[in-house]
Amino acid sequence: MKQKGRYGQFGGFYVPEVLIPALEEIEAGFEQYCSTPQFLEELDTLSRTYAGRPTPLYHAKRFSEHVGFQVHVKREDLLHGGAHKVNNVLGQGLLAKYMGKKKIIAETGAGQHGLATAMAGALFGMETKIFMGSVDVARQNVNVHKMKLCGAEVISVSGGTCTLKDAINDALRYWTGHIDDTFYLFGTAGGPHPFPMIVRHFQTPIGIEARQQCFEQIGRLPDKVVACVGGGSNAIGIFSAFINDPDVELIGVEGGGKGVDTDEHCATLVKGSVGVLHGAQTYLLQDENGQIHETECISAGLDYPGVGPEHAYLKDSGRAAYTAVTDEQVLDVFELFTHSEGIIPALESSHALAWLVSQKGKLSKDTVVVVNLSGRGDKDVSIVEQHRPML
Amino acid sequence: MGIYQDLFCGLNRAALIPFFVIGDPDEETSFQLIKTAIDAGADVLELGIPFSDPVADGPTIQKADIRAMKAGMTPKKALALIKRITDYRPIPIGLLVYYNLVYQYGIERFFSAFKQVGGTSVLVADLSIDDAEEIAPAAEAAGLETVFMVTPNTTDDRIQKIAKYTTGFIYTVSLLGTTGQRSGLSDLVEPLIERLKSLTEKPICVGFGISTAKHAKDIAQAGADGVIIGSRIITFIEDNLGDTDTMKKQLKNYIQEVAKEIARP
Numbered sequence: 001m002k003q004k005g006r007y008g009q010f011g012g013f014y015v016p017e018v019l020i021p022a023l024e025e026i027e028a029g030f031e032q033y034c035s036t037p038q039f040l041e042e043l044d045t046l047s048r049t050y051a052g053r054p055t056p057l058y059h060a061k062r063f064s065e066h067v068g069f070q071v072h073v074k075r076e077d078l079l080h081g082g083a084h085k086v087n088n089v090l091g092q093g094l095l096a097k098y099m100g101k102k103k104i105i106a107e108t109g110a111g112q113h114g115l116a117t118a119m120a121g122a123l124f125g126m127e128t129k130i131f132m133g134s135v136d137v138a139r140q141n142v143n144v145h146k147m148k149l150c151g152a153e154v155i156s157v158s159g160g161t162c163t164l165k166d167a168i169n170d171a172l173r174y175w176t177g178h179i180d181d182t183f184y185l186f187g188t189a190g191g192p193h194p195f196p197m198i199v200r201h202f203q204t205p206i207g208i209e210a211r212q213q214c215f216e217q218i219g220r221l222p223d224k225v226v227a228c229v230g231g232g233s234n235a236i237g238i239f240s241a242f243i244n245d246p247d248v249e250l251i252g253v254e255g256g257g258k259g260v261d262t263d264e265h266c267a268t269l270v271k272g273s274v275g276v277l278h279g280a281q282t283y284l285l286q287d288e289n290g291q292i293h294e295t296e297c298i299s300a301g302l303d304y305p306g307v308g309p310e311h312a313y314l315k316d317s318g319r320a321a322y323t324a325v326t327d328e329q330v331l332d333v334f335e336l337f338t339h340s341e342g343i344i345p346a347l348e349s350s351h352a353l354a355w356l357v358s359q360k361g362k363l364s365k366d367t368v369v370v371v372n373l374s375g376r377g378d379k380d381v382s383i384v385e386q387h388r389p390m391l
Numbered sequence: 392m393g394i395y396q397d398l399f400c401g402l403n404r405a406a407l408i409p410f411f412v413i414g415d416p417d418e419e420t421s422f423q424l425i426k427t428a429i430d431a432g433a434d435v436l437e438l439g440i441p442f443s444d445p446v447a448d449g450p451t452i453q454k455a456d457i458r459a460m461k462a463g464m465t466p467k468k469a470l471a472l473i474k475r476i477t478d479y480r481p482i483p484i485g486l487l488v489y490y491n492l493v494y495q496y497g498i499e500r501f502f503s504a505f506k507q508v509g510g511t512s513v514l515v516a517d518l519s520i521d522d523a524e525e526i527a528p529a530a531e532a533a534g535l536e537t538v539f540m541v542t543p544n545t546t547d548d549r550i551q552k553i554a555k556y557t558t559g560f561i562y563t564v565s566l567l568g569t570t571g572q573r574s575g576l577s578d579l580v581e582p583l584i585e586r587l588k589s590l591t592e593k594p595i596c597v598g599f600g601i602s603t604a605k606h607a608k609d610i611a612q613a614g615a616d617g618v619i620i621g622s623r624i625i626t627f628i629e630d631n632l633g634d635t636d637t638m639k640k641q642l643k644n645y646i647q648e649v650a651k652e653i654a655r656p
Contacts, residue, residue, distance in 0.1 A: 001521060012522065013519070013521070014490055014517045014518055014519075014522065015446075015517055015519065016446065016447040016516055016517055016519075016540065016542075017519050017520070017539070017540040017541065017542050017545060017564070018447075018540075018542040018544065018564060018567060018568075020519050020521070020545075020549075021544045021545070021546070159450075159453055160443065160444065160457075165444065166444075169444050169445075169446050172446045173446060173447075173448075173449070173568075173569045176446075176447075176567065176568050176569055177567055177568035177569065179544070179567060180567075275491045275494055275495060276490045276491045276494055276517070277444060277491060278444075278446070279517070284491070286491070286495070288495065289465050289466055289467075289492065289495060289496075290442075290466075290491040290492045290493075290494060290495030290496070291442065291443040291460065291492075292443040292444050292491075
């Protein structure tokens, strides 16, 4: 490997020897192709004409009135597939194509990355396998069906806790046996180097656009940028453009589940400790022996006991702050935001919105907060219905 | 010379190295089975501490990890069980462990505790040679030998680096994939053994996918110093849960059969 893939002490590539050549190949491919004019032009065309970039920054006035400060929403929910995940799969899918790979695999939690990868598989004409925990298959069956319609094979993973971490385990195991012809299209800015670097790279348009739009529409930088954090790809995508703006506060919101003082949450940065999982040194939810905890969260996309290593670094360096909101807060804001704006937010993104509600009365009226609405909530309607039946 | 090198030189055949997940299916049965393997002719033991997310392992060892963890096995208890084993019979013990377990215990503290209970070597499954500095000095300080993996896709340059850091043996992975039984031997393994022999004089033990006595014999004939058998052995546990006597009987027969096959004429 040419680079160490470190963010402070975090990151690295802690994988069995057999995967090292595959990671080296991706690192080299990224370096060789991703900044060439041809690649950039092809990605730019796809981003505009297939995914729907740039996405608007929308001033959510009625929601702003409710919380008492100015909320501007980065509309990643409007992208093809319904979430920011398409940014990453177009980039990595194109990279796979340039590298001559014919098959792609991916893990998925909520199904958004799985669906995005299935779309990319169809788009680039590649055989696609999606690994998904059996619990997630059950709670996100609409996305499973969509993936299959795109021609992907969905492999239900029943090991361990049957959620995202086990899907990653099985995808890594499968990759170990198929590295010659298969590209692992990693879904979040985590895992072994070079994935955190690559996923961050392909998600940076979120932040670059949002920063530009702030100047155009508001005439200044925002005071705060807020995003939900599971593995952390949408958050690093929007944070990255503001990291060197010291006056802009960066706030990541994790899944507090039934409360961070219970055992049922996935607030890794808020409650976790440092360890090594899925190729990276980072914060983890684990017991005193280093066995990884089961996590619990209403949103499958955040239900992961680790977090991307750059977030671990941003936490320890103090550049970003991380907090958590509970499932109940998330359900409240899901209803509130939909009702006040006519926009159904994904349960993942609702975590970021819920934090805004928690700041009601604490921020001045002219405070500008940019929130990354990373995905739309159509996929979550039946889950919300189960918790909050409409009478 | 190291403990392994001494042993391999003195044997009239490739070393027979069964792998067990410590505490599978429970602490006491695990001890009984390991004793059986020693009595039946195992030369070295390769032992794994169960982990919640064993990415290098196929389904058989994953299930063994889960059984052992459910029965309450922890790194501390694993060390105590190793002590019981070495008290029963001094035998070289290589530990195969995932990094997070060592990391949480404290690398130096863990290595020194493992040495104290009679351990011989450590292999961290998800730590590559690029990060060897994180464990090699601590292993040396504790008086442990180091074992690193080589796979069929490891380049010559890396093999040389791995050989440099290896003070025990090179854990040679016979195939591209995870642990688990296979019907045939990978056609990648013989060229790999040949390549290793041209690059290093460090001992070579081969594992992953070695299921039958015939596989073991072929590996031994290809020039390996040791043969590591994991998933096949664990199926004796998986197939006979609740019936320790049958587990022991099948294990004993199998080890004796392999020992006979790999004996040099």
